[in-house]
Amino acid sequence: MCFDLALDASGELWVVNPGKHLIQNYTSDFRILTSWGKPGIGNDAFAGCCNPAQFTITKDGSFITYEKGLNRIKILNRGGFFQSYVAGAKQLELKTNLDVNNIVSDIAINNNDQIFVVDKFNPGIRVFIKK
Numbered sequence: 001m002c003f004d005l006a007l008d009a010s011g012e013l014w015v016v017n018p019g020k021h022l023i024q025n026y027t028s029d030f031r032i033l034t035s036w037g038k039p040g041i042g043n044d045a046f047a048g049c050c051n052p053a054q055f056t057i058t059k060d061g062s063f064i065t066y067e068k069g070l071n072r073i074k075i076l077n078r079g080g081f082f083q084s085y086v087a088g089a090k091q092l093e094l095k096t097n098l099d100v101n102n103i104v105s106d107i108a109i110n111n112n113d114q115i116f117v118v119d120k121f122n123p124g125i126r127v128f129i130k131k
Contacts (some may be wrong), residue, residue, distance in 0.1 A: 002016065002018055002050060002052075002053040002054065002068075003015065003016055003018065004016045004052070004053070004054050004055050006055060006056055006057050007057075008057045008061060009057070009059055009061065012025055012026075012033075013025070013026045013028075014026075014055075014057060014063075016052055016053075016055060017035070017037075018049075018050035018051055018052065018053065019050065020037070021037045021038055021039040021045070021046040021051060021052075022035045022036065022037040023035065023036060023037050023052065023055065023063065023065075023080070036079060036080030037052075037080055041070070042082075043074065043082035043085075044076070044080065044081060044082040046065070046067055047067055047069055047070045048067070048068070048069035048070065049069070050068070051065075051067040051068060051069070052065040052066060052067055053066050053067060053068040053104070054066040054104055054105075054106055054107045055107065056107045056108055056109050056115075057109075058075075058109055058113065059109075059111065059113075061077070061078040062075050062076065062077050062078065062083060063075070063076045063077075063078070063080075064086060064107055064109060064115055065107075066104045066107055066117075068103075068104070070088075070089065071088070071089040071092045071103060071104075072085065072087065072088045072089065072092075073085070073086040073087045073088075073092070073104070073107070073115070073117065073128070074086060086115055086128050087117075087128060091128075092104070092117075092119070092126075103119055103120050103121055103122075104117055104118065104119060104120070105118045105119075105120045106118040113129075113130055114127055114128070114129050115127070115128040115129075
């Protein structure tokens with residue numbers, strides 16, 4: 001199971017609760033301030049077990065999430081509403097014969113909004129740029 005966490009631009013802590021398909025925002029004394037997410041396969045939901053597996057937060061406060069199983073990366077706004085896809089299973093296609101449903105080990109973003117994806121099975125780091 002994955003328990004990713006990140007700080008947003010204002011220093012607020014966001015943590016994945018993968019068992020409940022949530023991303024939760026915590027106060028400095030570790031009380032839940034807000035949360036969003038839901039199980040399902042729709043654009044605004046997190047599919048399967050234990051998702052989202054990875055996430056990062058953009059400078060404008062949007063979230064980039066990775067879901068194992070479906071192997072999809074998407075952008076949601078600060079309230080959890082779907083904005084767009086970054087990559088799906090086809091773009092994240094494995095270059096191996098292994099049957100793997102969790103291929104991304106981390107996601108990061110730079111100041112130019114380039115998205116960096118660490119792939120467990122293919123050499124190098126994949127870079128996605130908004131068109």
